[in-house]
Amino acid sequence: MSSATPAGADRHSTPSTGKFFAGVGRAFAGALLFALPMLMTMEMWWLGFTLEPWRIVVMLLAMLPLLMGLSRFGGFRRTDRFRDDLADVLVAIMVAAVASTVVLFLFAVATIDMPPREIVGKIAIQMFPASIGAMLARSQMGETSESDREESEPSYLGELFLMGVGALYLSLNIAPTEEIVLIALKMSVWHEVSLLGLSLVLMHGLVYSVGFKGGTIRGDRSFIEVFARFTCVGYVVVALVSLGVLWIFAQTGESSLQEVLSTVIVMSFPGAIGAAAARLVL
Amino acid sequence: MAEGSGPPERTSALEWVFALLGAAIIAATVGFMVRHGLTHPATAPDVVVVPGPPTRVSQGYLVQFTALNRGNSTAANLTIKGSLTDGDRTIETSEVTFDYLPQRASRSGGLFFREDPARHKLSVTAGGYVTP
Numbered sequence: 302m303s304s305a306t307p308a309g310a311d312r313h314s315t316p317s318t319g320k321f322f323a324g325v326g327r328a329f330a331g332a333l334l335f336a337l338p339m340l341m342t343m344e345m346w347w348l349g350f351t352l353e354p355w356r357i358v359v360m361l362l363a364m365l366p367l368l369m370g371l372s373r374f375g376g377f378r379r380t381d382r383f384r385d386d387l388a389d390v391l392v393a394i395m396v397a398a399v400a401s402t403v404v405l406f407l408f409a410v411a412t413i414d415m416p417p418r419e420i421v422g423k424i425a426i427q428m429f430p431a432s433i434g435a436m437l438a439r440s441q442m443g444e445t446s447e448s449d450r451e452e453s454e455p456s457y458l459g460e461l462f463l464m465g466v467g468a469l470y471l472s473l474n475i476a477p478t479e480e481i482v483l484i485a486l487k488m489s490v491w492h493e494v495s496l497l498g499l500s501l502v503l504m505h506g507l508v509y510s511v512g513f514k515g516g517t518i519r520g521d522r523s524f525i526e527v528f529a530r531f532t533c534v535g536y537v538v539v540a541l542v543s544l545g546v547l548w549i550f551a552q553t554g555e556s557s558l559q560e561v562l563s564t565v566i567v568m569s570f571p572g573a574i575g576a577a578a579a580r581l582v583l
Numbered sequence: 584m585a586e587g588s589g590p591p592e593r594t595s596a597l598e599w600v601f602a603l604l605g606a607a608i609i610a611a612t613v614g615f616m617v618r619h620g621l622t623h624p625a626t627a628p629d630v631v632v633v634p635g636p637p638t639r640v641s642q643g644y645l646v647q648f649t650a651l652n653r654g655n656s657t658a659a660n661l662t663i664k665g666s667l668t669d670g671d672r673t674i675e676t677s678e679v680t681f682d683y684l685p686q687r688a689s690r691s692g693g694l695f696f697r698e699d700p701a702r703h704k705l706s707v708t709a710g711g712y713v714t715p
Binding site for chain 2: 318355
């Protein structure tokens with residue numbers, strides 16, 4: 302954008318039909334790659350009918366700004382206008398809905414004799430991970446080369462956003478399972494403090510080493526600065542993402558504050574690694 | 584924000600068609616859920632069990648049944664109990680558990696008996712459930 306000349310508007314192109322369909326094909330692949338573990342998890346099917354409708358609505362509405370952000374940092378193509386990002390987001394949702402519907406019906410997890418509420422619920426839950434996958438498809442499999450991506454330098458907030466998506470990437474797989482609650486129940490306070498410490502150490506190590514490769518986390522920053530601005534703030538972002546996902550999946554339910562806190566710490570462990578490796582994964 | 588070689592791209596008419604479809608899908612899903620939430624306030628599970636006729640199987644008899652949840656919330660770990668009685672005397676009982684019976688949905692299953700259910704009084708009822 303900053304490099305746009307006065308004549309810049311004339312240089313904008315629309316992708317050819319072939320290129321567009323290639324992008325849609327990649328989006329399908331991305332949706333399946335990202336959502337298949339969840340499409341094959343029975344807790345995710347059950348959430349389709351056990352979750353209250355308003356939780357599903359909140360999840361779908363929260364998905365939109367998240368996808369808008371992803372469109373800016375990855376997505377199908379380079380975009381500089383709100384409406385082009387919006388078009389990408391909506392195409393990703395369309396792809397996610399079709400992919401989830403086809404797979405759920407093929408698995409006979411959804412059948413036509415089920416009540417509409419059950420079918421729509423099951424598909425709606427899967428649309429969340431699938432549309433993220435569709436959106437990420439370009440950056441994972443597209444033409445954008447690694448050097449191309451390293452040229453772009455997201456702002457500090459953009460960097461934190463990517464960390465949040467990285468955390469989501471790993472925690473979405475784990476959040477709906479019963480194991481996450483079971484692990485939290487098995488752990489003592491000291492286990493939890495140790496896990497939190499290990500999460501921070503691993504996260505810092507990854508942020509530091511990955512950060513050198515590109516992005517805003519440059520080598521000329523001091524250890525303390527990287528730790529404070531990226532690792533600590535990043536961990537807070539990860540913990541908030543974990544809490545949000547647990548809440549949407551009704552895993553926080555009637556639990557006490559301690560239970561919720563220890564579940565968040567357990568989930569933030571993979572989340573922290575996902576966040577720190579976001580630049581590698583996304 | 585995403586920079587690189589070449590100018591940013593615009594959206595083609597074809598892509599807008601796909602995008603409109605996506606918009607319709609998300610609007611319809613949200614609309615359906617909101618409408619369902621408003622018109623179906625959560626009520627306790629209300630399970631109706633309809634047993635079918637007993638059939639002879641290799642080791643005894645089978646009574647197949649359909650359990651329908653008329654309530655607006657899901658029953659988890661729902662037990663279905665079948666019993667054969669003669670007056671006050673219980674001849675035989677049989678039990679099965681469903682992981683989930685979603686709201687307004689039906690699931691079918693079967694109960695095995697050694698005695699012939701046709702020769703006794705058969706009752707198949709829901710036992711209990713937990714909230715998921």
